[in-house]
Amino acid sequence: MSMERASNYKSKTVAAWLALLLGSLGVHRLYLYGWRDRLAWLHPLPTLAGIYGVQRMDLLGQDDRLSWLLIPLLGMMLVSAMLCGIIYGLKSDEKWDARHNPGQPARQNGWGAIIAVIASLLIGGTCLMATIAFSAQRYFESQVEAEAQSPSAKE
Template identity: 35%
Template structure:
């Protein structure tokens, strides 16, 4: 009986939007994945881990993706442009969140939060 086919585009989307909940890890590895539960335990850190996960998943070549996640599915991945668009949007959103976090950290450290 063939295993279910894990879609790379869906995995990238789950990591970009819901990576802080670990949904991409639950989709790929199931309920027994330790790191999926760790995302739920540490949501502030998991936001950035989700963005990094989306970039890693999206930039993985289809052949390597199939060898790792779809070896027994009997299907071949052909992710195409939607994954590239998701990677670009994830990079933009993640870098914006990182810069905002750094700016807020400096604001709190240097002024005690006087600017917001």
Template identity: 35%
Template sequence: MTSRHKNKTFATLLATLFGGIGLHRFYLHGLGDRWGWLHLSSLAVSGFVTGQWFEQPLLLTAAPLVLSAIAGFVTALVLGLTPDDKWDQAHNPDSGKQSRSSGWLALVLVLTTGLGAISVIAVLARTLDLLFTGGAYG
């Protein structure tokens, strides 16, 4: 029995763009994936907390979603840098096809590194602003 072939570039792109809500987990492991549901629940929890304490800084009330998004960037790098043979062993054992990474994967990895670095720097800057100035700069 052959299963559907899972594309490494597409999984990496999903983790980069939608890692905060776990779409890459559902693509790779199906709807029964607990970690995917945990990522998705961070959206609901952040929305609820932000609605309840809207006067608090958004970084604090949306912290579950922010952490989930940063975890998505790290996961995207791990997925994209996995060698093709190990990728096929883990995600395509019965697909009948072999993965072949291309230049598109390299482009997605560069995008992931840039967006991830910008996100981490922004979170650090805002956290330090809140800690030392009480949010005077934003």
């Protein structure tokens, strides 16, 4: 019985690192909530669509409008995963154990969770700024292009 409880223990450090490394695919949610977690299964599709957008832009160039729509999906999923890593790593051990390990003896988490939080903050901030910059650039380029093609601009 005690061996079963030990195997069901959900480590805050492991959850933070899974969110950092594979969070955009929902692996951190599968770790915490199991295979029946519906939100975990919503992660892979937008992530893979965003990766497809990056490949499309690499193949077809910057003028491909579909990739303009798909690439920000990847950025949003990465930012979401990094935010989860930050939240997991900064949650107090008492609150973590009350939510994910009820009835089990408390364990102290070391520096691993804090290092995951720092890495998530760096990567998440970079992804967020890159996504905003990419989306804004594409929006303003489309506005300039539309202005150049309008009939009043040709007169």
